[in-house]
Amino acid sequence: MDRRVAVSRELLHPQAIRLQCQAAGRFDAVQQAGQVLVEIGAVEPPYVGAMLERERQISTYVGEGFALPHGTNVSRIWIRRPAIAYLRFPQGVDWEGERVFVCLALAVPGDEHLGLLSRLAQVLMDPVKAARLRAAASIEEVLDLLSMEEEGQ
Numbered sequence: 001m002d003r004r005v006a007v008s009r010e011l012l013h014p015q016a017i018r019l020q021c022q023a024a025g026r027f028d029a030v031q032q033a034g035q036v037l038v039e040i041g042a043v044e045p046p047y048v049g050a051m052l053e054r055e056r057q058i059s060t061y062v063g064e065g066f067a068l069p070h071g072t073n074v075s076r077i078w079i080r081r082p083a084i085a086y087l088r089f090p091q092g093v094d095w096e097g098e099r100v101f102v103c104l105a106l107a108v109p110g111d112e113h114l115g116l117l118s119r120l121a122q123v124l125m126d127p128v129k130a131a132r133l134r135a136a137a138s139i140e141e142v143l144d145l146l147s148m149e150e151e152g153q
Contacts (some may be wrong), residue, residue, distance in 0.1 A: 007084065007119060007146040016040050016085040017139045030055045030069040033087050033105035042083030043071075043107045050075030050107070061095045064130040068120065070106040079109045084116075086142050088134070099131045101134045120146075 016036055023029035035049030050071035054060065058071045071078070085105040092099040108116055123129045123146065136142045 001078075003023075007116070009143060009147065011082055012084045012143065012146055013040055014088065014139050014143065015128070016083060017142050018038070018085075018087045019137070019139070020088045021087045022091065023089055023093045026059075026067070026093055026100070027052060027055060029067070029087065029089065029093045029095075029103050030060075030105075031104045033069050033085050036085040037083055037107050038085065038103055040083060042079065042081050044080065046079040047071050047075050047078035047107065059096050061098050062121075062124060064124050064127065065092070065099060065101040065134050066124050066130065067095055067100045067103050067108055068117070069103055070108075070137070073127065076109045079107045082108045082116075084146075086146075088136065089109075094112060 018036060023032060030051050031048060034043070034051045038045055038048060041049045051069050054072050055069060060067045062068050087103045089101055089103070094100050104120060106116065118135060123133060130147065133142070133145050133149070136145060
């Protein structure tokens with residue numbers, strides 16, 4: 001039933017990849033990530049507020065220099081289509097004492113987010129893959145890293 005698939009280019013559109021971001025702190029970074037989701041037409045503006053609310057409830061830092069900001073369960077009504085935004089902060093952002101270099105903002109309705117989180121976890125828990133994703137220097141490189149099928153699949 002649970003077939004692992006690559007992150008598609010419909011889910012992570014090239015316009016949702018930002019490589020040279022700066023943020024004053026984690027809430028600024030989440031705000032920027034949410035705004036990218038709005039700009040690409042994936043979510044309605046209230047979803048950004050829900051992302052900030054989620055961040056106030058619990059940190060979305062997941063390790064290896066990554067955060068996965070997303071809205072609350074109730075905010076799924078503001079998702080127009082599933083999407084991911086990739087924002088790289090080369091100088092890093094303080095995230096409650098941790099350093100985040102990449103925000104992968106998620107807008108996924110329903111239970112599809114579980115499969116997506118599983119796929120992202122595969123990349124982020126592998127220090128080599130995580131380092132490559134943190135250091136990605138081009139939109140194509142980000143797309144390639146996140147769309148790779150797992151070996152043996």
